[in-house]
Amino acid sequence: QQPVQSPQAVILREGEDAVINCSSSKALYSVHWYRQKHGEAPVFLMILLKGGEQKGHDKISASFNEKKQQSSLYLTASQLSYSGTYFCGARGGSNYKLTFGKGTLLTVNP
Amino acid sequence: DARVTQTPRDKVTEMGQEVTMRCQPILGHNTVFWYRQTMMQGLELLAYFRNRAPLDDSGMPKDRFSAEMPDATLATLKIQPSEPRDSAVYFCASGPREGDGELFFGEGSRLTVL
Numbered sequence: 001q002q003p004v005q006s007p008q009a010v011i012l013r014e015g016e017d018a019v020i021n022c023s024s025s026k027a028l029y030s031v032h033w034y035r036q037k038h039g040e041a042p043v044f045l046m047i048l049l050k051g052g053e054q055k056g057h058d059k060i061s062a063s064f065n066e067k068k069q070q071s072s073l074y075l076t077a078s079q080l081s082y083s084g085t086y087f088c089g090a091r092g093g094s095n096y097k098l099t100f101g102k103g104t105l106l107t108v109n110p
Numbered sequence: 111d112a113r114v115t116q117t118p119r120d121k122v123t124e125m126g127q128e129v130t131m132r133c134q135p136i137l138g139h140n141t142v143f144w145y146r147q148t149m150m151q152g153l154e155l156l157a158y159f160r161n162r163a164p165l166d167d168s169g170m171p172k173d174r175f176s177a178e179m180p181d182a183t184l185a186t187l188k189i190q191p192s193e194p195r196d197s198a199v200y201f202c203a204s205g206p207r208e209g210d211g212e213l214f215f216g217e218g219s220r221l222t223v224l
Contacts, residue, residue, distance in 0.1 A: 032213070044213065044214075096141050097165070100152060
Protein backbone atom coordinates (compact mmCIF):
# COMPACT_ATOMS: atom_id res chain seq x y z
CA GLN A 1 0.00 0.00 0.00
CA GLN A 2 1.32 3.40 -1.02
CA PRO A 3 2.23 5.92 1.65
CA VAL A 4 0.22 9.15 1.48
CA GLN A 5 1.99 12.41 0.80
CA SER A 6 0.79 15.94 1.41
CA PRO A 7 0.54 18.46 -0.01
CA GLN A 8 0.26 17.33 -3.62
CA ALA A 9 1.87 20.53 -4.81
CA VAL A 10 3.46 23.63 -3.34
CA ILE A 11 4.74 26.85 -4.87
CA LEU A 12 7.41 28.87 -3.11
CA ARG A 13 9.44 31.96 -3.66
CA GLU A 14 13.18 31.57 -3.38
CA GLY A 15 14.21 31.69 0.25
CA GLU A 16 10.92 30.40 1.67
CA ASP A 17 10.51 27.20 3.67
CA ALA A 18 8.38 24.13 2.96
CA VAL A 19 7.35 20.94 4.70
CA ILE A 20 6.29 17.76 2.91
CA ASN A 21 4.56 15.07 4.91
CA CYS A 22 4.39 11.32 4.41
CA SER A 23 2.23 8.91 6.35
CA SER A 24 1.62 5.20 6.25
CA SER A 25 -1.21 2.99 7.45
CA LYS A 26 1.31 0.25 8.22
CA ALA A 27 4.25 0.11 10.58
CA LEU A 28 7.39 1.51 9.00
CA TYR A 29 10.86 0.01 9.09
CA SER A 30 12.43 2.95 7.28
CA VAL A 31 11.56 5.94 5.11
CA HIS A 32 13.40 7.06 1.99
CA TRP A 33 13.19 10.47 0.35
CA TYR A 34 13.93 11.06 -3.35
CA ARG A 35 13.73 14.06 -5.66
CA GLN A 36 12.92 13.85 -9.35
CA LYS A 37 13.53 16.63 -11.83
CA HIS A 38 11.30 16.77 -14.89
CA GLY A 39 12.31 14.16 -17.45
CA GLU A 40 14.94 12.63 -15.17
CA ALA A 41 15.24 9.70 -12.83
CA PRO A 42 14.54 10.00 -9.10
CA VAL A 43 17.63 10.79 -7.05
CA PHE A 44 18.21 9.74 -3.48
CA LEU A 45 18.11 12.37 -0.72
CA MET A 46 18.19 10.43 2.53
CA ILE A 47 17.06 7.40 4.53
CA LEU A 48 15.61 7.47 8.01
CA LEU A 49 15.56 4.29 10.04
CA LYS A 50 13.08 3.53 12.80
CA GLY A 51 14.12 5.07 16.06
CA GLY A 52 12.76 8.56 15.54
CA GLU A 53 15.92 9.98 14.10
CA GLN A 54 16.28 13.19 12.23
CA LYS A 55 18.67 13.66 9.35
CA GLY A 56 19.73 16.46 7.14
CA HIS A 57 22.27 17.89 4.86
CA ASP A 58 22.60 21.43 3.67
CA LYS A 59 19.16 22.99 4.12
CA ILE A 60 17.12 19.82 3.61
CA SER A 61 16.32 17.69 6.63
CA ALA A 62 13.78 15.07 7.60
CA SER A 63 12.25 13.49 10.67
CA PHE A 64 10.70 10.10 11.24
CA ASN A 65 8.11 9.38 13.91
CA GLU A 66 7.91 5.62 14.08
CA LYS A 67 4.94 5.56 16.46
CA LYS A 68 2.85 7.80 14.26
CA GLN A 69 4.15 6.11 11.12
CA GLN A 70 4.96 9.50 9.69
CA SER A 71 7.89 11.31 8.18
CA SER A 72 8.36 14.93 7.20
CA LEU A 73 10.83 16.56 4.84
CA TYR A 74 11.88 20.11 5.67
CA LEU A 75 13.28 22.45 3.05
CA THR A 76 14.56 25.71 4.44
CA ALA A 77 15.61 28.82 2.56
CA SER A 78 14.58 27.14 -0.68
CA GLN A 79 16.69 27.54 -3.80
CA LEU A 80 15.63 27.37 -7.43
CA SER A 81 17.43 24.02 -7.66
CA TYR A 82 15.02 22.51 -5.13
CA SER A 83 12.23 22.47 -7.72
CA GLY A 84 11.06 18.99 -8.61
CA THR A 85 8.82 16.20 -7.43
CA TYR A 86 9.59 14.74 -4.01
CA PHE A 87 8.75 11.15 -3.25
CA CYS A 88 8.74 9.38 0.05
CA GLY A 89 9.37 5.66 0.00
CA ALA A 90 8.15 3.41 2.77
CA ARG A 91 9.68 0.13 3.79
CA GLY A 92 7.40 -1.91 6.02
CA GLY A 93 9.77 -4.66 7.04
CA SER A 94 13.10 -6.30 6.52
CA ASN A 95 12.03 -7.66 3.15
CA TYR A 96 13.45 -4.65 1.23
CA LYS A 97 10.11 -3.88 -0.46
CA LEU A 98 9.99 -0.12 -1.07
CA THR A 99 6.75 1.55 -2.11
CA PHE A 100 6.48 5.23 -2.99
CA GLY A 101 3.84 7.87 -2.46
CA LYS A 102 2.38 9.75 -5.42
CA GLY A 103 4.79 12.61 -4.96
CA THR A 104 4.74 16.30 -4.09
CA LEU A 105 5.48 18.79 -6.86
CA LEU A 106 7.59 21.62 -5.49
CA THR A 107 8.07 24.74 -7.58
CA VAL A 108 10.48 27.43 -6.45
CA ASN A 109 10.15 30.74 -8.25
CA PRO A 110 12.62 33.64 -8.25
CA ASP B 111 30.94 5.96 -12.86
CA ALA B 112 28.52 3.21 -11.78
CA ARG B 113 25.00 3.55 -13.05
CA VAL B 114 21.91 1.54 -13.86
CA THR B 115 21.43 1.11 -17.60
CA GLN B 116 18.01 0.67 -19.19
CA THR B 117 17.06 -0.10 -22.76
CA PRO B 118 15.24 0.98 -24.79
CA ARG B 119 14.98 4.63 -23.73
CA ASP B 120 11.92 5.14 -25.86
CA LYS B 121 9.56 2.63 -27.41
CA VAL B 122 6.46 3.21 -29.51
CA THR B 123 4.48 0.12 -30.37
CA GLU B 124 1.08 -1.00 -31.53
CA MET B 125 -1.48 -2.52 -29.23
CA GLY B 126 -1.06 -6.28 -29.02
CA GLN B 127 2.68 -6.28 -29.63
CA GLU B 128 5.20 -7.75 -27.23
CA VAL B 129 7.49 -5.32 -25.43
CA THR B 130 10.67 -6.23 -23.58
CA MET B 131 12.54 -3.75 -21.41
CA ARG B 132 16.01 -4.50 -20.10
CA CYS B 133 17.98 -3.31 -17.13
CA GLN B 134 21.60 -3.72 -16.14
CA PRO B 135 21.94 -3.07 -12.40
CA ILE B 136 25.06 -1.63 -10.81
CA LEU B 137 27.74 -4.28 -10.40
CA GLY B 138 27.60 -5.68 -6.90
CA HIS B 139 24.03 -4.63 -6.23
CA ASN B 140 21.77 -7.57 -5.52
CA THR B 141 18.36 -5.93 -5.12
CA VAL B 142 16.54 -4.87 -8.29
CA PHE B 143 13.20 -3.07 -8.52
CA TRP B 144 10.85 -2.35 -11.42
CA TYR B 145 8.62 0.72 -11.07
CA ARG B 146 6.05 2.20 -13.43
CA GLN B 147 5.46 5.94 -13.37
CA THR B 148 2.31 7.69 -14.57
CA MET B 149 0.91 11.09 -13.75
CA MET B 150 -2.04 9.60 -11.93
CA GLN B 151 -0.33 6.89 -9.88
CA GLY B 152 3.17 8.20 -9.34
CA LEU B 153 5.78 5.48 -8.88
CA GLU B 154 4.12 2.09 -8.68
CA LEU B 155 6.14 -0.92 -7.62
CA LEU B 156 5.70 -3.73 -10.13
CA ALA B 157 8.23 -6.31 -8.93
CA TYR B 158 11.50 -6.71 -7.15
CA PHE B 159 14.28 -9.23 -6.85
CA ARG B 160 16.94 -10.04 -4.31
CA ASN B 161 19.86 -12.22 -5.31
CA ARG B 162 17.99 -12.79 -8.60
CA ALA B 163 15.03 -14.37 -6.79
CA PRO B 164 11.64 -12.68 -7.28
CA LEU B 165 10.38 -11.57 -3.86
CA ASP B 166 7.21 -9.75 -4.80
CA ASP B 167 5.45 -9.17 -8.09
CA SER B 168 2.02 -8.41 -6.68
CA GLY B 169 2.01 -5.02 -8.40
CA MET B 170 2.07 -6.54 -11.87
CA PRO B 171 -0.91 -7.58 -14.00
CA LYS B 172 -0.04 -11.26 -14.06
CA ASP B 173 -1.84 -12.08 -17.27
CA ARG B 174 0.36 -9.83 -19.41
CA PHE B 175 3.45 -8.80 -17.44
CA SER B 176 6.42 -10.91 -16.49
CA ALA B 177 9.73 -10.04 -14.84
CA GLU B 178 12.87 -12.12 -14.69
CA MET B 179 16.55 -11.94 -13.81
CA PRO B 180 18.30 -14.46 -16.01
CA ASP B 181 21.62 -13.46 -14.45
CA ALA B 182 23.05 -10.91 -12.02
CA THR B 183 23.73 -8.38 -14.77
CA LEU B 184 20.33 -8.42 -16.46
CA ALA B 185 16.74 -7.88 -15.40
CA THR B 186 13.90 -7.96 -17.91
CA LEU B 187 10.31 -6.78 -17.89
CA LYS B 188 8.06 -8.15 -20.60
CA ILE B 189 4.57 -7.11 -21.60
CA GLN B 190 2.60 -9.43 -23.88
CA PRO B 191 0.23 -8.33 -25.30
CA SER B 192 0.68 -4.61 -24.73
CA GLU B 193 -2.29 -2.28 -24.29
CA PRO B 194 -2.61 1.53 -24.49
CA ARG B 195 -3.04 1.70 -20.69
CA ASP B 196 0.50 0.33 -20.34
CA SER B 197 1.87 3.61 -21.69
CA ALA B 198 4.16 4.96 -18.97
CA VAL B 199 7.77 5.40 -17.99
CA TYR B 200 9.25 2.22 -16.55
CA PHE B 201 12.15 2.60 -14.14
CA CYS B 202 14.58 0.01 -12.96
CA ALA B 203 16.47 0.64 -9.73
CA SER B 204 19.16 -1.33 -7.96
CA GLY B 205 20.14 -1.33 -4.32
CA PRO B 206 23.07 -2.36 -2.16
CA ARG B 207 24.13 -5.85 -1.26
CA GLU B 208 23.59 -5.38 2.46
CA GLY B 209 21.19 -3.38 4.54
CA ASP B 210 18.69 -0.70 3.76
CA GLY B 211 20.40 1.68 1.42
CA GLU B 212 20.08 4.12 -1.42
CA LEU B 213 18.40 2.98 -4.62
CA PHE B 214 20.00 4.02 -7.88
CA PHE B 215 17.50 4.55 -10.68
CA GLY B 216 18.07 4.07 -14.37
CA GLU B 217 17.06 6.74 -16.89
CA GLY B 218 13.79 4.95 -17.54
CA SER B 219 12.10 3.43 -20.59
CA ARG B 220 9.29 5.54 -21.99
CA LEU B 221 6.67 3.24 -23.50
CA THR B 222 3.87 4.42 -25.77
CA VAL B 223 1.32 1.88 -26.90
CA LEU B 224 -0.91 3.08 -29.74
